Amino acid sequence: MTFAHGALDLIGRVLSVELRPGDAVAMEDPGYHHLLDLVAALGLRTVPVAVDDAGIRPEDLREALRAGVRAVVFSPRAQNPYGGCFSADRRDALAEVLGAAPEVLVVENDHASEVSGAPLHTVTSAGPGRWVHVRTVSKFLGTDLRWAAAACDPVTLARHDGRLLLTSGWVSHLLQETVHGLMTDEGTRALVARARETYALRRTALAGELSARNIASHAVSGMNLWVPVRDESAVVNGLRSYGWWVAAGARFRLASGPGVRITAAGLTPAEAARLASDFAAVLGESEATYGG
Structure with missing residues (x-):
């Protein structure tokens, strides 16, 4: 587990330590505009992957992997703007596709978790080689609570935290205690x-x-x-x-x-x-x- 100052903060840091300018990232299409802007700002190339009501489409993701993407970013539920969410079958199909590319970083952005109105079917449960599952509280506790938590594979965790130590250092413990207090309050x-x-x-x-x-x-x-x-x-x-x-x-x-x-x-x-x-x-x- 690690923490960051919001989902975009964490995703941007992970991509910046794992990829280099010019590398390709598979992105949902249509997808969240701030994520699209973030990837472009990092000097990375976007490879569009179509979505439907069950989320990112496996066949399109397979084509993106064949095109040489180094990372894939998607939402398992409350996909913005399309509103899709993974079913168990879609999760399994995506896990099978990603299983053939263990070197590709899988970034799962569960941004609306508690208010998404759908169960979580996470691809990371299938154990891809490189992965991060990030959640934030901005959608249901308040936008000013700049806090996100992520579960990662050990290599991704170490690289993220190493870069965090060189910049903001850590996420305020006062903020962490506030978030914890709210999340455990009945x-x-x-x-x-x-x-x-x-x-x-x-x-x-x-x-x-x-x-x-x-x-x-x-x-x-x-x-x-x-x-x-x-x-x-x-x-x-x-x-x-x-x-x-x-x-x-x-x-x-x-x-x-x-x-x-x-x-x-x-x-x-x-x-x-x-x-x-x-x-x-x-x-x-x-x-x-x-x-x-």
Whole structure:
């Protein structure tokens, strides 16, 4: 086990000590934009790997490994922005693919763990050669608690901690005690459980309202929905005119098709119905004006 100042802090440090500029990293597509930016900032090359509702796709990952990637980064649940999560079958299929490349570093980012609304099926349980499983508390205890924990293989652990000692030294023990106190407090645990249930209710409510209007979306875990669209700008700007702000998919995509990300965490079921209705109206306006 080791600690860091958040998931991105740990992932960036691990990649910087394991890889060199120009090395290739397999990344989810669509994937979390800050992770994509981080990999680019480290001078690494991104190799897109398609995702679906069960997470990263084994056949696409196999192709990325054949292309010579040195590391792979993915989320086992609450995938951002697509909302996928590993099933046991998907976990096993990915473990089989990764088993043929034990020298590749596997980075599993379980960023929304306690509020993901899905069970954890971790690839690291299959024992890949080089691996790290990281969790943070930003999504359910507070964004200012800059703390992450990771389990790693011994080599990865030693290299991460060696670099940490040369920079910030350690994660504040005051911060660690605060996080531990919250995670073991019964009142806080009950509040987190209620949040997990509420996020799931709001996510599924919006997905249901969109489906009722023949609008496909992807959201089986987490707090986000991915909605494929033909014209991201038309949808984003159209919804803005109705008072909604959604994220254009371009910042999350490498080679995948266009879409928009909707964060449903703050939407009541009544608001979800209004958003879905406005979404349908915007799609109709877009088709009438631009042909789709």
